[in-house]
Amino acid sequence: MRIIQHQLAIGTRHATPYYVIRGSIPGDTLVITAGIHGNERASILAAYRLLSNLKQGSLCLRRGTLVLVPIVNRSAYRRGIRGVPDLNRTFPRTKGQKASHSLSAAMFRLAANMKARWYIDLHEANGLSKVNRRFLGQTLIACPGSSEVPAVRRVVRRVNRSIASRRKQFSIRLSTLPGSGRHAAKHVLKAKAITVETCWSLPVVTRVRDQSRVIRNLLNEAGML
Known part of the structure; x- marks a missing residue:
C-alpha cells in the first residue's frame, strides 16, 4: 500500500492537500471528500482519522485506489463557516457544463482524471432523520434509481446495529441536488455517489465514530479492504 500526498488547486489561494492511496491489487478508484463546507467538523476529523489509520497500518x-481530500474548502474551514458561495452548489449539473467555482472545478477534474467509480461526500446536518423526516442528520443520500442504493441499504443496516438509540440511527434518502459534488459524480462521471450526513446535535466524538463506521463499510462495499 502506498500513500502519496498531492495538492489540489496548486498555485492558487484554494490550494489544499489530498492523498492517493493505492492498494496492492488493481481495482476501482473511490474518492472521499470532506470539508466541502468548512464548519462541518466531524466529517473532516473522520477523514483525518481514516488517513491516520492507513498510515499507521491499522x-x-x-x-484499488483511494483518493482522500480531508478539507476541500480550506478558506471556509479557517473561518469556521459553510462557505460563500456554497461550494456544493457550484459543481457541473450536466455533461459539458463547467463548474462555476475554480475550486469545485479542480475537485471535479481530479475525480474525472482519476476515473472515480465511487464518490463519497462527507457532511453534517441539523436534526435527527429518525425523529423528523424533514431533517438530514444521520442519513446516507443517493440519487433515485441508482445502482448504489442496495449497498447504501446494507451499510445503513450494519451501522445501525452499533447504535443503541433508534432515534440516533441512520436513514436512507433518495434525492438529487443539482450543483452538488454527488450530483456531478453521478450524472456526469457515472460514478456511484453517496452523501453521508451526521447530526450536529450529537457529541463530536459520536459523529466522528459514526462517519468512520460508514466509511469503512463503504470501502468494504467497494471491495477495497
Missing part, C-alpha cells in the same frame, strides 16, 4: 487498502 487499516489496509487491499484493492
